[in-house]
Structures are given as structure tokens and as C-alpha cells.
Amino acid sequence: AAGVIQSPRHLIKEKRETATLKCYPIPRHDTVYWYQQGPGQDPQFLISFYEKMQSDKGSIPDRFSAQQFSDYHSELNMSSLELGDSALYFCASSNSRTGGPYGYTFGSGTRLTVV
Amino acid sequence: AQSVTQLGSHVSVSEGALVLLRCNYSSSVPPYLFWYVQYPNQGLQLLLKYTSAATLVKGINGFEAEFKKSETSFHLTKPSAHMSDAAEYFCAVSDRLNDMRFGAGTRLTVKP
Numbered sequence: 001a002a003g004v005i006q007s008p009r010h011l012i013k014e015k016r017e018t019a020t021l022k023c024y025p026i027p028r029h030d031t032v033y034w035y036q037q038g039p040g041q042d043p044q045f046l047i048s049f050y051e052k053m054q055s056d057k058g059s060i061p062d063r064f065s066a067q068q069f070s071d072y073h074s075e076l077n078m079s080s081l082e083l084g085d086s087a088l089y090f091c092a093s094s095n096s097r098t099g100g101p102y103g104y105t106f107g108s109g110t111r112l113t114v115v
Numbered sequence: 116a117q118s119v120t121q122l123g124s125h126v127s128v129s130e131g132a133l134v135l136l137r138c139n140y141s142s143s144v145p146p147y148l149f150w151y152v153q154y155p156n157q158g159l160q161l162l163l164k165y166t167s168a169a170t171l172v173k174g175i176n177g178f179e180a181e182f183k184k185s186e187t188s189f190h191l192t193k194p195s196a197h198m199s200d201a202a203e204y205f206c207a208v209s210d211r212l213n214d215m216r217f218g219a220g221t222r223l224t225v226k227p
Contacts, residue, residue: 033215042205042217043159090158092215104215106151108158 002026004107006091012113013081021076021110025093031055032074033104034066035090043090049074050096081114088112117142117208119189121218129226134178134193136221138206141187148189149207149215150180159205165189176200201225 005024013019025032031050035043036059045058049068060066063081068074072093078085088111092104122137140146148165163174170182180191189206206218 035217042219045216092159105161106159111156 004091004093004105006089006107006110008110009108010111010113012115014115015081015083017081017114019078019081019112021078021089021091021112023074023076023091023093023107025072025074025091026105029093029095029105030072031094031096032068032072033092033094034060034074034076035092037088037090037109038084039087041087046076078112083114086112086114117146117210117216119148119206119208119216119218121204121206121221123221124219125222125224127224127226128196130198131195134191134196134200134223136191136204136206136223138180138189138191138218139187140189140206140208142208142210144210147209148180148182149209150174150178150189150191151205151207151217152176153203153205153220155202162191162204196223196225198225198227 007022033048034046037043046060047066048056052068064078066076088109090106090109092106094104118141120139150162151159152162153159162178163172165172165182173179178193180189182189203220203222205220207215209215
């Protein structure tokens, strides 16, 4: 079965550079969530989108932005990268009619290293 | 706002022993509760979920969890640990469609 696809799997950037992370949800999933997991930390909710509109916002820095496109894939744009942004970034998707109470499906994550 | 607290950042058991990972939740409305497992350098895999049906929930790999409203708990158990169970386990809560909140995680070590 198709899963949530994230690209790239690994990304190395220098401080003050920009990065774009992509997430392709499971077909027919209309909601996408982004999480950040620092080393040894629990996943922290960043932002979510439903039907291409931002639906909820967590601890996302102002330097980050995200959007969901007409094909439901989502991109997380990160600017002025800092060393502390080094983390595993997870995307998850769900179907709003069936998925919310039944858990999300997570991608394998993008490991971002800022040097 | 909802939250979960996982008691014990590290749990070590012997192979074949009972696994008990503790999770307490806080939610202003009836919650949806989840346990996820994460293996090194991998994504989060759903173990089981509570969605206000049966209070005893059975998941994959022999794990189960019991929702106890009076104790606001959702502890994860497995009767007999296997070496392959060694991983990080996250309890999570959601009280609406969006915005799942995770606990800090419990690292399970299984000794031979």
C-alpha cells in the first residue's frame, strides 16, 4: 500500500541557507501535518493543512512557512537556517472523514543537518 | 489543551518479561489516544489506538493498552518482551481532528 512519501531523506545545509522539504500524502488523504523531532526529543507539532488551507499552527518559527498544493502535497520552507533547526522532520497525513480519530500515517522523515 | 506524560524515559526488561510503559493524559474532552513505536532512524509506526470503543485495545506485535478514565491512563503492555521490541515508544493524544500531541517518549531496552 502507498505510504506517505517525504523527500529528501537527508539534507545538509549551512547556517543562513534555505531548505525545502516535501511531503506527498497517501492518496485521498486531505490533511497534512508537519512535526519536528530534535535529537532525543519527542515530535513537536509545527503546522497542519486541510484542503490546501492552514488548519492549525503549533510551534513553527516565523522563519518557516508551509503550504499545501492542489494535488495535496505539502512543502515546508525553512529560511535563515540555524544550528538548532537540525532535526528529523516528519510529515503525516490523514483523511478528515476517517483519519483524525484513527491516527495519522507518518512518513519516514527528512533528516536535516545544519552545519 | 491536551497533553500526555510518559513516566520513565528509559525502561529495561529481560527477554520474555512483561513490558509496561506508562502514559497519563490530560484532556478537556474525551480523548483519542495512541501509541507509536519508532525504530532508529525510522518514522513513527502506529501500534494501537483508542477511539472511545472498547477500553482494552489490542495492537500489533502483541501489544495492548487499557484506557482507564478514572486514572487518566493509557498504559502499554506486552506479556513477553522480544529482542525486536527494543525501540522508542511514544504515547499521543488528540481531542479533535487536528493537532496530535506526543509524550516525551520511553526508550525500551530488552536484555537477552
